[in-house]
Amino acid sequence: MEVPESVEIAWGLRERPGKGPKRTLSLEHIVEAALRVGSADGLAAVSMSKIAAELGVSTMALYRYVSAKDDLLTLITDAVLGPPPTLPEPGDDWRRGIHRWAAAMRAALQRHPWSLRIPITGPGIMPNHVAWLEAGLRCLRGTGLDPGTKMAALLLVNGFVRTEVALLADLQEAFDASQVTDEEMLSDYGQALARLTDAERFPEIHELLEGRVFDMSSGPEDEFDFGMERILDGLAVLVTGESPA
Amino acid sequence: MEVPESVEIAWGLRERPGKGPKRTLSLEHIVEAALRVGSADGLAAVSMSKIAAELGVSTMALYRYVSAKDDLLTLITDAVLGPPPTLPEPGDDWRRGIHRWAAAMRAALQRHPWSLRIPITGPGIMPNHVAWLEAGLRCLRGTGLDPGTKMAALLLVNGFVRTEVALLADLQEAFDASQVTDEEMLSDYGQALARLTDAERFPEIHELLEGRVFDMSSGPEDEFDFGMERILDGLAVLVTGESPA
């Protein structure tokens, strides 16, 4: 029944009586500044002082707009997501629609991959989150799935997208930190594995290593599409009157 | 080629010359203490000082065993996972094997759900992580999938399990914090949604709300099995000579 303060503010409830001095900031400005700091130096650098400095304002000024840092982080996750595209597009069936939904979410998250390190603290109730839910449900309209299953399906896809972007961001970061090409890095991983594992106790892994799986990077794009197609195939089994692939 | 210090230590490389005074601690003791602190008060409470206090030792003593807190966190993630079960069990096909693999991982992670808040920083190279990879590959032995696809499949399942446990832990935490039953909590979410969204802009969500989806909790067990079956169905499409469901 009760929602946190930041949620009410984000939905535009909570009117401000214009009593005291005019405000120099706004939630939007603060969140934008936080996004700039995060993009530049990662989530660890997103501190109240850095954000305030970015805005040319004292640290404590932010607390006139946000009751705690957690509030601000919640706002950030919603801002990062942004509004969903209008889905499904005219000729799309559910499968194409969900694929678009996932791809759009991936694109949005990749603009601020550092934000995925923000721990989630419950079912999303911020405006953009809810709008994405609505868009996802819209894509599943013709499937005949019952409401609970629809929710579960969207949760599954959402989790996949977040995991995939986070993983890719980690690799990218490690790559940027080192001076090697990304093929070399994957190959490094293979070499480390080879050094640490012996063929007797880890036969399957050694088979992998001999297959040079880690030498040629298959590309994150492929990785994403692979998982996506598996999940869609799995969902297709549920949708009446269709069979996968 | 080079692996971090903690990795080498965990694999039992890195011999210690017995020169100075005898050590009063060990990595195992430290990690155990950290797990106790985390289980009691969550990841936020897992600080070097708290761990040291738990061990009756000064904060800086820990740095004789670990080069930085990140090292310790890496050790924690490996300890939480623990060694995998021996898989697949005798009569299991790949599908049953992977299901067991996922269920075992879920069980392990649920013993320390707070640890899922530790950000991952690359492909796992710690002993238990690698052992789980080996076990997963073993389950996929008869599938005829090429090595890269096997890896991608395990990554997909692994991501799903982690996401699911993390999500469930969040809900559980919110539930513990409030004084309501979990049905009431889900219903609260529904009520909040109903209050914040209007039926014109969010028709699908309102349809959900009318269907009372959030009133009867379907149970996390069902949620997990749902996602798992979808992924397995999706993988089954790839495995030659089989068709899902």
Add this chain to the structure above:
DNA sequence: GCTCTACTGTTTATGGCATACGCGATATTG
């Protein structure tokens, strides 16, 4: 216009955190 009051941004203070550094104590190696 004047006062009251709610609201503004700021300064200062508190307690927690990771960790760099230097200390005396200790136990093995020569």
Add this chain to the structure above:
DNA sequence: CAATATCGCGTATGCCATAAACAGTAGAGC
């Protein structure tokens, strides 16, 4: 026995979130 590497510890630095007290500002009611 002497040299030396390693031990656990105390102290210090600089960051963090945020509580509390402050002086200035602008609308509300007279």
